[in-house]
Amino acid sequence: MPKWYEEQSKQSDVVISSRIRLARNFAKYPFSPKLTLEQAELLCEEIHNHLEEKKTKLEEIVGKYYYYNVIKASEIEKEALVERHIITKKLAQKKQPTGVIMTEDESVSLMLNEEDHIRIQAISSGMNLLPLLEKANAIDDFISESLQYAFDDKLGYLTSSPTNIGTGLRASIMVYLPALGISGKMDKLIDEVSQQDVSIRGVYGEGNKSLAYIYQISNCKTIGMSECDIIQNLITIVDQIIKQERNRREYLLDSNFDKYEDQVYRSYGVLRYAKQISTADAMTLLAQIKFGYDSKIIASEETPSFYKLMMAIQPANLQKILGKNAGVKERERARAKFLNESLPELIHL
Structure with a gap:
């Protein structure tokens, strides 16, 4: 299934x-x-x-x-x-x-x-x-x-x-915010939403920093509001963040397209041909490739499921794919091989 x-x-x-x-x-x-x-x-x-x-x-x-x-x-x-x-x-x-x-x-x-x-x-x-x-x-x-x-x-x-x-309710939305992260806007955004009983934290990494620009946005308040009010407040804030992220992406690409195009293709090349790679490096490169797909810098016949790939290359899940315990070096080689085989061929736009 x-x-x-x-x-x-x-x-x-x-x-x-x-x-x-x-x-x-x-x-x-x-x-x-x-x-x-x-x-x-x-x-x-x-x-x-x-x-x-x-x-x-x-x-x-x-x-x-x-x-x-x-x-x-x-x-x-x-x-x-x-x-x-x-x-x-x-x-x-x-x-x-x-x-x-x-x-x-x-x-x-x-x-x-x-x-x-x-x-x-x-x-x-x-x-x-x-x-x-x-x-x-x-x-x-x-x-x-x-x-x-x-x-x-x-x-x-x-x-x-x-x-x-x-209510005992914790509602959360996981988001990918490369443009806001690249532009150094996250600390200000985190401070702003905290005043509206909402928190933002990095999913991978420590504190406000996050590998692959992936963040979780959640309600802080669980009492004094109905479940529907809690969720509507969160949806309203996330809608605003989505708009900010898309606007920032458009600005980055308009102001320096060549830079980001080069980063996307370099990231794709590394993950297609690397022989060993750490979790952190792989996550960073996958995030850059996803940015390329979302921005229509690159394309393939079938778009990869990037979050599925990100979970698969985590240490424990990678060892489950291998069917055995593996040390760091063996995992790094296996991770590279898995990504070599998982990324599809690009097509010309």
Whole structure:
């Protein structure tokens, strides 16, 4: 079955994906940081068994799914799930019983005993927050039919961290912002949106910096606003950022087309013929090639799925492709070979 990130979507020149996450806890258990080993095991078993008893109904909502016992997985398997954004690093590193329920296309995942008892995540390519919220809420309602959530009439859903209390909703849109990044506009943009209860962080890299110019834009406020208001605020801001990015790209190409054309072709040449390459260098070059495709500097019969390639060349997922553990040097050679073979021949425009 194709994965969600293999789908092409509108606005793919800027928007990579949308994600909805709902944080929930159950009234009968302490918050996850306070769970004993026995309680953590009972929690995971109870949720898993509840879902299995009504599997047909749940599959009507999400499609085919399976349960993955994270605590029993190898370190590479866990890291590969983190790299594909199915689970968080926090879940991967937990020593208590944990698990994840995920669909075959990886568009829906339910993390068990992460920071909260359950985190419902729905993700898709493109900007689709409202349909994703509808799906996440359907899963939420399905679970609450039999299991009682920790809920306060004044505060809303009770969560392990005060930053999630209320709706428990974290909505986010992953975007590709090369022109704003190249132009040094990101720090100002991050400061501006923070005043509107929205955060921007680099997906790959530390702090505000991001390899491949990929950023995640998310709501900060989860209480005092409805779910729809939170999402509409985020969509309005992202629409403005998309416009800024496209305008900046047009300016860069108008002012120095030869420079960026050369960068795109150089990047393509390196990835087509390199014999070894690091993750960071490959990500940077893929981002430059994507810029070339989006700007119609280069083209091929079939446009590559750049985000799919970016996830595939991460260390753990690359080792899964290889089917074995591999050291840094072996991974660098394998990464280069994979990209040599994955990039299509260019056509003349």
